[in-house]
């Protein structure tokens with residue numbers, strides 16, 4: 069098995085956090101996105117989408133979506149559970165993951181990729197060239213601010229120990245990564261979003277937060 073990673077990128081970070089939470093040891097190769105290594109012939113042969121993460125399995129298959137990789141690791145190593153213990157928890161965590169991707173991750177990605185010079189003509193990841201749309205960058209920033217407020221409100225009113233269940237789950241991992249990812253567009257939650265800051269601080273202490 070081999071995990072293809074890049075330290076600065078949020079999508080492979082999900083997998084890194086899962087690996088640490090589950091105490092796994094998976095051989096890892098860094099693909100330096102800053103140097104364009106995702107477009108090398110060698111990496112294209114692994115993942116034709118030219119994105120990280122990717123997980124190449126001993127049987128020859130390659131998984132190229134971060135969530136699919138995390139769910140594969142969950143099935144293969146169920147403890148501690150990160151995607152829920154029963155039907156309802158699994159559904160609730162999946163629901164939160166989907167909302168976090170749409171309202172949080174995409175907001176930050178939209179802001180970053182439509183404004184940073186590094187992403188000129190690469191406003192979407194992958195092999196196609198797409199021009200930046202500055203208005204989308206601005207909208208992404210607004211959506212990120214709205215995401216922080218909503219997340220804070222949800223944490224204030226949460227009915228579980230963590231975001232979506234009494235166990236620390238994939239929803240916490242994803243939300244944590246998104247809030248951190250927003251630093252790349254120079255946005256952080258306002259100081260008075262106390263529930264959000266407390267929840268972030270409790271994750272900061274986990275070993276996986278350093279991954």
Ligand SMILES: N[C@@H](CCC(=O)N[C@@H](CS)C(=O)NCC(=O)O)C(=O)O
Nearest residue numbers: 077078079119120121132133134193
């Ligand atoms: N669908 C993918 C998205 C992966 C993705 O967008 N990866 C980014 C890093 S976070 C990437 O590889 N970007 C390469 C590029 O922009 O050329 C997943 O979640 O696994």
